[in-house]
Amino acid sequence: MQAILKRLQGDRVIWMVAILLSIVSLLAVYSSISSLAYKNDGNSLKFLFKHLMMLVLGLGTMFVVHRMKFRYFSRLSQIMFWVAVGMLAFTLFFGVNYNSATRWIRIPFIGITFQTSDFAKIALITHVARLLNTNRTILHDFWKGVWPIIWPILLVCALILPADFSTAALLGATCFLLLFIGGVPLKHMLKLVGIGIAGLALLYLVGKAAPGLIPRFDTWIARIENFNNDDADGNYQIDFAQVAINEGGLFPSGPGTGNSRNFLPHPYSDMIYAFIIEEYGAILGGFGLLLLYLIFMYRSIRTATRTPKHFGGLLALGLGFMLTFQALINMAVAVKLFPTTGQPLPLVSMGGTSIVFTCLSIGMILSVSRSVYNKEEWEVENEIIPEGKQNENNYGIA
Numbered sequence: 001m002q003a004i005l006k007r008l009q010g011d012r013v014i015w016m017v018a019i020l021l022s023i024v025s026l027l028a029v030y031s032s033i034s035s036l037a038y039k040n041d042g043n044s045l046k047f048l049f050k051h052l053m054m055l056v057l058g059l060g061t062m063f064v065v066h067r068m069k070f071r072y073f074s075r076l077s078q079i080m081f082w083v084a085v086g087m088l089a090f091t092l093f094f095g096v097n098y099n100s101a102t103r104w105i106r107i108p109f110i111g112i113t114f115q116t117s118d119f120a121k122i123a124l125i126t127h128v129a130r131l132l133n134t135n136r137t138i139l140h141d142f143w144k145g146v147w148p149i150i151w152p153i154l155l156v157c158a159l160i161l162p163a164d165f166s167t168a169a170l171l172g173a174t175c176f177l178l179l180f181i182g183g184v185p186l187k188h189m190l191k192l193v194g195i196g197i198a199g200l201a202l203l204y205l206v207g208k209a210a211p212g213l214i215p216r217f218d219t220w221i222a223r224i225e226n227f228n229n230d231d232a233d234g235n236y237q238i239d240f241a242q243v244a245i246n247e248g249g250l251f252p253s254g255p256g257t258g259n260s261r262n263f264l265p266h267p268y269s270d271m272i273y274a275f276i277i278e279e280y281g282a283i284l285g286g287f288g289l290l291l292l293y294l295i296f297m298y299r300s301i302r303t304a305t306r307t308p309k310h311f312g313g314l315l316a317l318g319l320g321f322m323l324t325f326q327a328l329i330n331m332a333v334a335v336k337l338f339p340t341t342g343q344p345l346p347l348v349s350m351g352g353t354s355i356v357f358t359c360l361s362i363g364m365i366l367s368v369s370r371s372v373y374n375k376e377e378w379e380v381e382n383e384i385i386p387e388g389k390q391n392e393n394n395y396g397i398a
Helices: 002-007 012-032 034-039 044-066 071-094 116-134 142-160 165-181 186-209 217-227 233-248 272-306 310-334 353-373 375-381
Strands: 096-098 101-106 113-115
Touching: 012 044, 012 272, 012 353, 044 353, 071 101, 071 116, 071 142, 071 310, 101 116, 113 116, 113 353, 116 142, 116 165, 116 310, 116 353, 142 165, 142 186, 165 186, 165 310, 186 217, 233 272, 233 310, 272 310, 272 353, 310 353
Parallel strands: none
Antiparallel strands: 096 101, 101 113
């Protein structure tokens, strides 16, 4: 055990949260996939094994990435950003359509599909952290310091928007918060708020004036309108989730006891939080799971405030906020505080490559935390560079 812990460097609390979430995921997915197995060949172990393999691959990715020096992510972000843009554009025109949404591309010869926005989120946040670091002395100038950071955000969110409004909004909000933390002056932030409001208004007007021009526009509006209408048919997912939560009560009844797997839509993915509450109760399953994500967010903030490099701090904050916001939105949907979005619960919901990209994000945060909790990493990141040879590498970038 000591040998294993010695190889897990960085923030041990984040490691424990990730492992606990993975264990919860295995238990909840195995207990909830009976309906999915029934619709296929009746073999639930096949789906459990596939999910287990993705978790193992994800945790392996986390381990490999956390051993890298985080300053390399800054250099890679220049390539990652344009790769993400290309992938999103390809998905928009040639992607796999599922449930009237084109969000996936299929890997040739393997047959595996993955959601390109999962990679784009990581690429954009890393790129924004880099740009905020390099431009931090000229952020007072909107066109020279801020605009070069804004247009990549607008481009990526615009490419995600047609197929996945909630992901585009989540990513945009995370980047907006990162801009504020990164030192963009308040007057520029107010300009961005105005641009955002005007953009949403224009999107709504175009969607109403030209039906069918914006894919899934009617779905977005219907979800918002149905959310405030208790009698609407579109609320069936949330209504069934309320039944599952009510059946759960305060205290756990144990794994395998949940009946909502037979009627709750997607109890193994989008609505897994409600299913967990049904089997483990509101105290252990509901508040316990929420506490794990809040601990993860706290440790990410702690890492960001203690890391010796500006880029590393922004990277840990951006990725930490993104994963935590996604978890909070998923939970808010299940308890009827938010309209249906389709956002999975990070590292818990059954999924394929989304688990790997979630682990990639956590691995990058752990890589930053190594500069805080490992003496050797701290000394490397704080090495003194002779005067005259100082360049942007001083800030962990290239």
